[in-house]
Amino acid sequence: MECKCLFLDGKDVSITVKKDATGADLLASVCRYLAIGNKQPFGLVHRGGAHPPTYNWWVRLDKELRKQISGKCKIWAFALVLKFYPLPPKMNVNEDIVRFHSVLQVRQDLLTGKLKCPTHTLSLLASYWLQSEYGEWTSDQVDRQLAEEFRYVRRGKYNSSQNNESDVDFEQQMVELHRCLGSMTPAIADKHFLRLAASLATYGVHFYPAFELVTTHG
Incomplete structure (x- = not known):
């Protein structure tokens, strides 16, 4: 089949x-x-x-x-x-392939708005993401591309009060944080990414629709 x-x-x-x-x-x-x-x-x-x-x-x-x-x-x-997200202090993600797919899941959770976090935390998570994908900072242009992805998360999904000015602040913060990571390896960046994500309230939470059961008594 x-x-x-x-x-x-x-x-x-x-x-x-x-x-x-x-x-x-x-x-x-x-x-x-x-x-x-x-x-x-x-x-x-x-x-x-x-x-x-x-x-x-x-x-x-x-x-x-x-x-x-x-x-x-x-x-x-x-x-x-x-299904089972790695948790600190024993984040058993030393196996590269498991860490890779764990990171992909958390990235997906961020972009879909499932994993909610404050702007500063989102900026730091994004900087680790950039470091893992592109390595040491070389150009604002690369970072801006990822920032575009997060605009939907920050404004359209659960933070609709955000404006263009806050978008600029977020992008500047993300770029500066990425620049500060220097030559950090992708593996270390991924581990920091997962540890920070694990501190958030909705990390690893699976949401399902619920229906209220209404009963009538004759």
Whole structure:
């Protein structure tokens, strides 16, 4: 059976599994494809054919996939997500590949507004992000490109009171922080990024819609 799986780096890849495959079988195939040795921090969610994924429900690892998916679904579409976020003081992210995907998940949480934080903290997180991606600061232009991504987060999603002036302040702060990181290696920048993100209230929190049950008494 062909499954579509969206990875944390944005790639949408086809994975073939047996018809009676369980969630654990699919997760093992995905982790093998990505060369992830430690599967424990990760999980799969059913995408319902949407892109970006609407995280409808977690895939149960002990149950056959076909028993978890509606027969109306023409495509079995899933997304790999970080299920158990690394926490201080023992942030077990020394394995490069696990740290890489953990960072990708937290970046995604920031850009979607799921992980909320004050402007200064966002500036510092962005500076670590830039250091990891581009290394030592060389040009304001590179930093401005990432700043554009955060404008939606800061203004459109949950901070609509922000104005153009605050955007400029944020960008200047982010550029200066990036400049101060010097020749810090990407691995160290990622570790600082995760440690700072882990201090935020909504770090690693999965949100689900809730409905009030109304009962009537006759």
